[in-house]
Amino acid sequence: MSKTAKQEDVRFGKFGTVSFTKTTRVNDFIDHLENGKVMATRCSQCGEVFFPPRADCCRCLSSAMQWQEVSGSGTLVSFSQLKFAPIGFDGDLPYSIALLDYGAFRVFGRIDSRLDIARLRIGMAMQTVVNRLPNGQLNYVFEPVD
Amino acid sequence: MGKVAIIGVGQSKFVRSYPGSIRELAFEAFKEAALDAGISAKQIDASVLCSAPEYDKQRSPSAIVAEYLGLNPQPTFYVETLCSSSSTGLKLAYSLVAAGLHEVVAVIGLQKMSEISSAESQERMGRGGDIQWESPFGTMMPAYYAMYAKAHMARYGTTLEDLAAVRVKAATYGQINDRAVYRKAVTPQMFTDPAEMMAGPVASPLRVGDCCANADGASCIIVASKAKAADLSKKPVWILGVGSATASVNLSGRDLFTGLRAAEQAARQAYAMAGVGPRDIDVAEVHDCFTIAEIMAYENLGFAEPGEGPELIRTRQTYKEGRIPVNVDGGLLSKGHPIGATGGSQIRTIVLQLRGEAGPMQVKDPRIGLVHNIGGVGVYGNVTILGNQ
Numbered sequence: 001m002s003k004t005a006k007q008e009d010v011r012f013g014k015f016g017t018v019s020f021t022k023t024t025r026v027n028d029f030i031d032h033l034e035n036g037k038v039m040a041t042r043c044s045q046c047g048e049v050f051f052p053p054r055a056d057c058c059r060c061l062s063s064a065m066q067w068q069e070v071s072g073s074g075t076l077v078s079f080s081q082l083k084f085a086p087i088g089f090d091g092d093l094p095y096s097i098a099l100l101d102y103g104a105f106r107v108f109g110r111i112d113s114r115l116d117i118a119r120l121r122i123g124m125a126m127q128t129v130v131n132r133l134p135n136g137q138l139n140y141v142f143e144p145v146d
Numbered sequence: 147m148g149k150v151a152i153i154g155v156g157q158s159k160f161v162r163s164y165p166g167s168i169r170e171l172a173f174e175a176f177k178e179a180a181l182d183a184g185i186s187a188k189q190i191d192a193s194v195l196c197s198a199p200e201y202d203k204q205r206s207p208s209a210i211v212a213e214y215l216g217l218n219p220q221p222t223f224y225v226e227t228l229c230s231s232s233s234t235g236l237k238l239a240y241s242l243v244a245a246g247l248h249e250v251v252a253v254i255g256l257q258k259m260s261e262i263s264s265a266e267s268q269e270r271m272g273r274g275g276d277i278q279w280e281s282p283f284g285t286m287m288p289a290y291y292a293m294y295a296k297a298h299m300a301r302y303g304t305t306l307e308d309l310a311a312v313r314v315k316a317a318t319y320g321q322i323n324d325r326a327v328y329r330k331a332v333t334p335q336m337f338t339d340p341a342e343m344m345a346g347p348v349a350s351p352l353r354v355g356d357c358c359a360n361a362d363g364a365s366c367i368i369v370a371s372k373a374k375a376a377d378l379s380k381k382p383v384w385i386l387g388v389g390s391a392t393a394s395v396n397l398s399g400r401d402l403f404t405g406l407r408a409a410e411q412a413a414r415q416a417y418a419m420a421g422v423g424p425r426d427i428d429v430a431e432v433h434d435c436f437t438i439a440e441i442m443a444y445e446n447l448g449f450a451e452p453g454e455g456p457e458l459i460r461t462r463q464t465y466k467e468g469r470i471p472v473n474v475d476g477g478l479l480s481k482g483h484p485i486g487a488t489g490g491s492q493i494r495t496i497v498l499q500l501r502g503e504a505g506p507m508q509v510k511d512p513r514i515g516l517v518h519n520i521g522g523v524g525v526y527g528n529v530t531i532l533g534n535q
Contacts (some may be wrong), residue, residue: 016282020273051398052279078300078403080292081350082284086272087265089284097289099397106398110283117350122300139283 016139018088025055032067033138038128040105041065051105070107073125073145074100081117091134098142100126112143119144150243151375151382152532153250154183154368155494160327160482163260164362168197168207169214171364172256175487176215179252179366185378187216190368191248194223194239196231196255197486200270203261211254228521229435231255232365232489233528237388239369249374255491256364257484267360274522276396288357288436289349290397290523295438296351297403302453304441306351310337311459312437313344313355313479318465320480322506325491327361327482356437361482365490367497383497386422386514387531389415395525404453408527409446409520416516416529417448424448427470427531428512429499431492433520434477443518444472447529471509474499489519493530500534 011030013022032039041053045062051070056063079098089095096111098120107128111117126142133139156178158164164171172195180186193215195208204210208224211217227234232255239251259267275285298304317332336344337355344355375382391411394400400407417423424447432443444455449470458464464472475481475495478488496515498504517530 012278017284018272019282020277024278052276052396078293078297080289080296080352082286082289083347083349084286084288085284086281086286087268089272092284095284097283097285097293099293099403106400108280108283108396108398122297 014138017092017133017135017137019137026053028067029053030138033130033140036130038070038130038140039067040070042068049104051107070102070128072102073127074102074107076120076122076124076126076142077101077106078122079111079117079120100128100142110139110141112141115143148384148386148533149372150240150369150385151372151379152367152385152493152497153370153375153379153382154179154185154366155497156180156182156366157325157487157491157494158364159325160361160363160484160491162327162361164258168202168204168256168258168261169211171258171362172211172254173214175256175364175366175490176252176254179368183368183378185250185368190217190220190250190252192221192223192242193217193252193254194225194235196225196235196253196490197257198226198228198231201257201259201261201485217252227526227528229433229483229485230489230519230521230526230528231486232367233493233517233519233530234390234526236367236369236385236489236493236530237390237528240385240388243369243371249371251369253367253369253490254364255366255487255489257486258362259360259484260362279396286349287523288352291436291438292349292352293397294403294442295436298438298442299351301404302456304456306337307334308441308456308459309351309356309437310334312434312440315459315465316434316473316477316479319474319507320476323476323481326476326480327359328476328480352436352438358435358478358483361484363482363484363487363491365487365494367490367493381501383500384533384535385530386533387416387418387420387529389413389419389529391415391527393524393527395522405442405446406520406524406527408524409443409518409529410527412527412529413447413518416531420531420533422514422531426514427516428514429474429496429509430470430472430516430518431475431495432472432477432518434473434479435483435520437479439520440473440477447516447518466507466509474507474509489517489528492517492519493532496532500532
């Protein structure tokens with residue numbers, strides 16, 4: 001048997017400009033991002049869909065979850081463009097945070113930085129796409145559905 | 147008359163940087179409340195300390211505060227619900243007394259936000275939401291509330307002028323409150339002149355003037371059973387209703403962006419318990435951490451229908467002479483917002499109003515007052531209703 005310590009699964013450290021936690025039982029989310037997919041989880045027992053994804057279902061207490069892609073479009077619920085940032089995010093300024101409503105769930109994230117925010121309208125259709133940040137980290141952003 | 151009375155209130159000055167330790171800060175509020183109640187530490191059965199622990203260097207600060215205030219060997223409890231910690235503390239004290247476990251309980255709220263460096267503080271600011279799924283996007287408190295402001299403006303036609311009007315009102319009363327951190331006047335023009343600090347963008351549509359300031363401060367509320375209040379106090383103020391609720395931290399769990407569900411639910415509970423409605427409220431303190439928060443509070447508390455909150459400020463109905471005076475002590479916007487101390491400061495203001503002791507801020511003959519205190523971006527909703535009969 002190997003005497004080396006078991007390697008910690010720190011994949012989640014790759015999420016966002018600065019990640020505040022490295023370990024989670026939904027670490028596979030990062031692998032899906034690497035493959036260009038933003039995924040939710042669906043409870044295998046009761047069918048509830050969760051975004052952000054979770055390892056455990058609070059409705060039926062099952063921990064049997066399946067991955068399900070966040071596909072199609074959602075509507076823009078609200079957004080805000082930041083002119084000040086917390087430590088570690090200054091290089092991203094200005095950037096906008098936003099929420100999309102997909103009906104069965106909602107997705108909190110950022111607006112695609114290439115987008116002119118004057119074009120944004122509450123209620124408009126947007127989609128969630130994977131984004132690689134300049135520092136090599138991964139997140140997802142919202143862009144209009146053309 | 148309720149089961150539990152408030153017999154003493156105290157508050158330190160709210161300042162940018164308190165030149166002392168947290169135990170000394172707590173003492174300032176506690177001394178005023180104890181003198182107000184006319185009692186000593188030995189007559190207090192238990193204490194509840196309320197603060198947001200990420201700002202305290204001291205681990206388990208309730209113990210050191212209890213020691214410094216002479217509250218050993220009585221039990222102490224530590225509660226935290228972010229910016230509404232001391233309203234939660236008051237509800238705990240109410241429960242302890244109503245259950246008959248204790249007769250006199252001191253609720254001490256404090257925050258020394260300058261305890262940590264500004265770099266440390268900036269780092270904590272980034273962790274105000276869901277640290278796993280929101281913070282990696284670079285979120286901050288003003289940006290979350292800005293999303294509510296944006297939604298309210300889009301749905302109801304609320305304007306930047308309406309938001310500025312809330313700040314102008316707050317400053318009207320901040321100037322006459324000697325405990326406030328911001329004592330200057332604010333005019334609507336300060337929001338339109340780009341050279342003015344107030345007009346500076348923070349998170350669209352919110353500007354510097356739409357945001358309250360950090361502060362150091364402490365508050366203390368002493369509650370007593372009906373029997374003890376009859377014995378100790380000539381001017382008890384009764385706790386008639388205590389409501390509290392929670393909502394998801396992550397905005398993806400919310401279904402409303404023009405108001406706060408936790409505030410609506412807490413208000414419903416408090417009104418039902420007190421047997422009163424919004425029209426019975428003579429004076430109110432609401433959690434105006436941002437200007438939009440006050441407008442949403444008008445609606446969530448039933449002072450206005452959804453979407454009609456802006457009309458209340460446009461017609462000056464929430465000024466001291468209006469139909470429902472709100473935050474006539476300057477609110478968080480002018481008083482400052484020392485997280486754990488804020489709820490206790492709001493409760494103190496209403497107690498002084500109901501006793502007719504609010505000085506230049508006094509509204510005419512109030513009988514029933516309300517405190518709305520929110521933790522996080524509507525994560526914790528707390529509504530407390532007080533009466534003087």
